[in-house]
Amino acid sequence: MPTWEAAYCEFFVARRRRLLGIAYAILGSWPAAEDATQTAFVKLYVHWPRIDPAAVDAYARRTVVTTSIRSAQKRAREPLTDAVRDAAAREVDVDVRVDLTRALADLSPRDRAVLALRFLEDLSVAEVAELLGVAEGTVKSQTNRALARLRAGETTATTERKSS
Template identity: 40%
Template sequence: MANDEDDFHAFVVARTPALSRTAYLLTGDAHLAEDLVQTALFKAARHWRRIQGSPEAYVRRILYTQNVSWWRSRRHVREQALGAYDAPAAAADSDLRLTLEQALARLTVRQRTVLVLRYFEDLTEVQTAEVLGIGAGTVKSIARQGLGRLRTLAPELAELVEDPA
């Protein structure tokens, strides 16, 4: 039992920063991102023995489905300006990062979620559809609309939102 707790603690310490970045991109709000990560980790802790072989995928799926549940219930949906957040270190160009964050914040929750899953998490349309419980055609449509809106909101991001087709 103690070994399970140690393994879970090590996972939390090692993966919370990456999970938090994804949660922030999904929600566009630092506080909601914290809530989302805490909810996902709480749910994972209850099933830790069963998921030890691939906890990362399990916890990420909880992040996505919980976020979908929140935007479906409209309970946690609210458009807000982005607060201070330690964005991914890989985004060296802070101006570009800020522009992207501001543009993502102005998308609908569904558009932002689909774009994060497709392009940040690198899921296929089919995988994204499975995670969100919608059709692959719907994912394609939402992604097209979201990319179009990004092009309008932030033309300086053109190289990032080129049409993948």
């Protein structure tokens, strides 16, 4: 066993769920998110000895995001599941969760990635821009556009619920 492998295993145990959540936010499917996260961790394992320990979180996040976006682009869009594994999410109104899931399905994988990084990972605009390799203005415009689409979907879903 290489000397660095213990550090990799500790990182895997500590960060797997968080990175899986990012992949799910981008892909909208637990099986697809698990595949993308597993692929990302294989890439991390291969490169682990050369990764700067101070930058390992950013490197892992970027690997999961790019792997998830590529995965979404390669396969046909799958419908999002309304089943949520997170116990805290079960407390949310089911109608609201399903509406949000449908609204996220209408966003591109890149828009979902920006929202996941900004709001799930709580990264700054500058950090997201660096991670995705785009300008800060691009992150801002993608965030605004994605949020506007979510709000538009929210308004439509609320109207539909009230009329039924």
